[in-house]
Amino acid sequence: MTLWVVRAGKYGEQEETAVEKTLVCHAWNELPDYSYCKTKDELRKLYKDTYPHESEKTAVVGLGQVWRFAHEIEKGDLVALPLKTAFAFAFGRVTGEYQYKKGCP
Numbered sequence: 001m002t003l004w005v006v007r008a009g010k011y012g013e014q015e016e017t018a019v020e021k022t023l024v025c026h027a028w029n030e031l032p033d034y035s036y037c038k039t040k041d042e043l044r045k046l047y048k049d050t051y052p053h054e055s056e057k058t059a060v061v062g063l064g065q066v067w068r069f070a071h072e073i074e075k076g077d078l079v080a081l082p083l084k085t086a087f088a089f090a091f092g093r094v095t096g097e098y099q100y101k102k103g104c105p
Helices: 015-020 039-050 056-072
Strands: 003-005 078-083 088-093
Touching: 015 078, 039 056
Parallel strands: 003 078
Antiparallel strands: 078 088
16 A cells, blocks of 8 residues: 555645545646556657647656556555645545546546
Protein backbone atom coordinates (compact mmCIF):
# COMPACT_ATOMS: atom_id res chain seq x y z
CA MET A 1 0.00 0.00 0.00
CA THR A 2 1.22 3.46 -0.95
CA LEU A 3 0.24 6.95 0.15
CA TRP A 4 -0.17 9.34 -2.78
CA VAL A 5 -0.51 13.11 -2.63
CA VAL A 6 -2.90 14.17 -5.38
CA ARG A 7 -3.80 17.81 -5.85
CA ALA A 8 -7.19 18.79 -7.22
CA GLY A 9 -5.84 21.49 -9.51
CA LYS A 10 -3.04 23.99 -9.07
CA TYR A 11 -5.37 26.35 -7.22
CA GLY A 12 -7.70 23.73 -5.76
CA GLU A 13 -10.29 24.34 -8.48
CA GLN A 14 -11.51 20.72 -8.32
CA GLU A 15 -11.32 20.38 -4.56
CA GLU A 16 -15.06 20.69 -3.93
CA THR A 17 -15.90 18.10 -6.60
CA ALA A 18 -13.27 15.69 -5.29
CA VAL A 19 -14.51 15.90 -1.70
CA GLU A 20 -18.25 15.93 -2.46
CA LYS A 21 -18.13 13.08 -4.98
CA THR A 22 -15.33 11.18 -3.20
CA LEU A 23 -13.21 11.18 -6.35
CA VAL A 24 -9.52 11.51 -6.95
CA CYS A 25 -9.22 14.13 -9.70
CA HIS A 26 -6.41 15.80 -11.58
CA ALA A 27 -6.35 19.13 -13.37
CA TRP A 28 -5.55 18.00 -16.92
CA ASN A 29 -9.18 18.48 -17.92
CA GLU A 30 -8.49 19.00 -21.61
CA LEU A 31 -7.12 15.47 -21.92
CA PRO A 32 -9.71 13.14 -23.45
CA ASP A 33 -10.20 9.63 -22.12
CA TYR A 34 -6.71 8.12 -22.07
CA SER A 35 -7.60 4.78 -20.52
CA TYR A 36 -6.68 3.07 -23.80
CA CYS A 37 -3.04 4.25 -23.49
CA LYS A 38 -1.14 1.14 -22.43
CA THR A 39 2.33 2.62 -22.89
CA LYS A 40 3.86 5.92 -21.87
CA ASP A 41 4.64 6.63 -25.54
CA GLU A 42 0.93 6.39 -26.43
CA LEU A 43 0.08 8.78 -23.61
CA ARG A 44 2.96 11.10 -24.56
CA LYS A 45 1.55 11.56 -28.07
CA LEU A 46 -1.94 12.30 -26.75
CA TYR A 47 -0.54 14.64 -24.10
CA LYS A 48 1.56 16.58 -26.61
CA ASP A 49 -1.36 16.79 -29.06
CA THR A 50 -3.56 18.13 -26.26
CA TYR A 51 -1.00 20.58 -24.84
CA PRO A 52 1.16 21.55 -27.85
CA HIS A 53 2.35 24.86 -26.36
CA GLU A 54 3.81 23.44 -23.14
CA SER A 55 7.57 23.55 -22.76
CA GLU A 56 9.36 20.19 -22.91
CA LYS A 57 10.09 20.34 -19.17
CA THR A 58 6.46 21.09 -18.26
CA ALA A 59 5.24 18.34 -20.59
CA VAL A 60 7.61 15.75 -19.08
CA VAL A 61 6.45 16.59 -15.54
CA GLY A 62 2.76 16.61 -16.50
CA LEU A 63 3.04 13.39 -18.47
CA GLY A 64 4.71 11.65 -15.53
CA GLN A 65 1.97 12.74 -13.15
CA VAL A 66 -0.85 11.71 -15.48
CA TRP A 67 0.82 8.33 -16.14
CA ARG A 68 1.20 7.61 -12.42
CA PHE A 69 -2.40 8.69 -11.84
CA ALA A 70 -3.76 6.13 -14.29
CA HIS A 71 -1.18 3.32 -14.06
CA GLU A 72 0.52 3.34 -10.68
CA ILE A 73 -2.13 4.29 -8.14
CA GLU A 74 -3.75 1.01 -7.13
CA LYS A 75 -6.85 -0.18 -5.37
CA GLY A 76 -6.23 -0.03 -1.63
CA ASP A 77 -3.70 2.82 -1.80
CA LEU A 78 -4.22 5.88 0.38
CA VAL A 79 -4.67 9.36 -1.09
CA ALA A 80 -4.01 12.68 0.62
CA LEU A 81 -5.60 15.76 -0.91
CA PRO A 82 -4.08 19.04 0.33
CA LEU A 83 -7.00 21.44 0.65
CA LYS A 84 -6.36 24.92 -0.70
CA THR A 85 -9.53 26.29 0.92
CA ALA A 86 -8.49 25.20 4.42
CA PHE A 87 -5.25 24.38 6.19
CA ALA A 88 -6.04 20.67 6.12
CA PHE A 89 -5.87 17.44 4.16
CA ALA A 90 -8.67 15.17 3.01
CA PHE A 91 -7.75 11.49 3.11
CA GLY A 92 -9.23 8.56 1.27
CA ARG A 93 -8.58 5.03 0.07
CA VAL A 94 -8.69 4.02 -3.59
CA THR A 95 -11.55 1.58 -4.09
CA GLY A 96 -11.33 0.86 -7.80
CA GLU A 97 -9.31 1.04 -10.97
CA TYR A 98 -8.70 4.24 -12.95
CA GLN A 99 -11.79 5.45 -14.80
CA TYR A 100 -12.25 8.44 -17.03
CA LYS A 101 -15.03 10.66 -15.70
CA LYS A 102 -15.99 14.00 -17.07
CA GLY A 103 -17.40 14.94 -13.64
CA CYS A 104 -14.37 16.93 -12.53
CA PRO A 105 -14.77 20.46 -13.91
